[in-house]
Amino acid sequence: MVSPVVSNGVYVILGASGNTGSIIANSLLSKGEKVRVMGRDPGRLQRFVGKGAEAFTADMSDAAALTNAFSGARAAYLMLPPAKSRKNQERESDAIAKAVKESGLLYAVHLSSYGAQVPEGTGPVAGLHSSEQKLNAISGLNVLHLRAAYFMENSLAAIGMIHWMGLLGNALLPDLKLPMIATRDVGNYAAQRLLHLDFSGKQTRELLGERDLSMTEATAVIARGIGHPDLRYEQFPYDQVQQVLTQMGIPPKGAALYIEMYKAINAGVLVPLEPRSPENTTPTSLENFVQDVFAAAYHGPAISA
Numbered sequence: 001m002v003s004p005v006v007s008n009g010v011y012v013i014l015g016a017s018g019n020t021g022s023i024i025a026n027s028l029l030s031k032g033e034k035v036r037v038m039g040r041d042p043g044r045l046q047r048f049v050g051k052g053a054e055a056f057t058a059d060m061s062d063a064a065a066l067t068n069a070f071s072g073a074r075a076a077y078l079m080l081p082p083a084k085s086r087k088n089q090e091r092e093s094d095a096i097a098k099a100v101k102e103s104g105l106l107y108a109v110h111l112s113s114y115g116a117q118v119p120e121g122t123g124p125v126a127g128l129h130s131s132e133q134k135l136n137a138i139s140g141l142n143v144l145h146l147r148a149a150y151f152m153e154n155s156l157a158a159i160g161m162i163h164w165m166g167l168l169g170n171a172l173l174p175d176l177k178l179p180m181i182a183t184r185d186v187g188n189y190a191a192q193r194l195l196h197l198d199f200s201g202k203q204t205r206e207l208l209g210e211r212d213l214s215m216t217e218a219t220a221v222i223a224r225g226i227g228h229p230d231l232r233y234e235q236f237p238y239d240q241v242q243q244v245l246t247q248m249g250i251p252p253k254g255a256a257l258y259i260e261m262y263k264a265i266n267a268g269v270l271v272p273l274e275p276r277s278p279e280n281t282t283p284t285s286l287e288n289f290v291q292d293v294f295a296a297a298y299h300g301p302a303i304s305a
């Protein structure tokens with residue numbers, strides 16, 4: 001099973017073309033590190049190959065391919081793709097854990113979520129709880145679970161609605177404050193920990209963004225940042241949001257999972273464990289995110305096309 005491995009110093013980055021993986025891959029490459037970028041689409045990995053990375057094309061549920069990818073690596077960034085169903089999440093986390101074990105990988109940073117201490121009833125976050133448990137069961141693995149806050153990038157999905165309906169809506173309570181983080185803060189934090197490998201055993205680190213915001217407050221920040229002062233937040237009924245998610249191409253089981261997550265957030269079940277502190281607070285404010293990312297996407301040609 002676990003054979004002695006000699007590290008060739010390569011970092012393996014799952015989901016390298018994604019929000020967090022791309023930040024990590026670029027950060028490690030800029031430090032001169034050897035990087036193996038993984039994803040299904042070789043075209044989406046080319047920008048890293050151009051900077052010296054090795055592309056590794058595989059599906060996240062292919063344990064044998066992942067075992068090859070991890071073999072001899074210095075460390076890996078592990079993540080599950082956005083959930084299509086709980087069954088799918090289990091298949092992917094099974095494959096990742098099997099590959100970590102069989103390859104004898106010694107260090108991993110694993111993307112999880114705030115609220116992953118709760119085993120069920122939290123939608124996709126329950127799948128991350130399960131993934132944490134599977135990695136924690138691997139003896140000899142040093143793993144750091146990053147329990148990240150609600151991504152600011154989630155707001156990008158509302159751009160069409162703002163253009164067409166003049167409002168920003170989802171299923172979250174208007175005045176409930178929740179931690180929100182820019183994915184670049186998750187990526188930069190993960191890259192630092194991967195560079196230093198300064199963790200051992202099984203550890204978790206909540207990353208709660210710059211501050212907590214309610215959807216009403218977040219919408220006001222977005223309104224100012226895009227020059228749309230009348231923009232307001234509206235809470236939609238769960239069944240309406242589920243329908244919109246399905247129309248956006250999310251499979252029905254995945255959409256149902258997101259509704260379960262919204263309900264868990266609104267009920268106060270999906271919450272951080274720790275009070276805010278310098279250790280779990282990250283630099284990018286929502287104002288910075290709107291200025292650097294949201295406004296460009298809102299005013300960009302892809303949206304108006």
Ligand SMILES: NC(=O)c1ccc[n+]([C@@H]2O[C@H](COP(=O)([O-])OP(=O)(O)OC[C@H]3O[C@@H](n4cnc5c(N)ncnc54)[C@H](OP(=O)(O)O)[C@@H]3O)[C@@H](O)[C@H]2O)c1
Nearest residue numbers: 015016017018019020039040041059060080081113150151
């Ligand atoms: N949204 C939130 O508020 C939030 C908060 C905390 C944690 N999270 C967690 O963050 C994770 C998503 O992270 P992210 O935003 O950095 O990723 P992302 O931007 O959604 O990108 C997903 C990445 O995974 C790859 N991928 C997708 N399906 C794959 C498959 N079947 N096999 C191999 N690769 C696959 C994609 O590349 P290809 O398509 O090219 O294969 C892409 O690189 C999820 O686990 C989510 O639960 C989300």
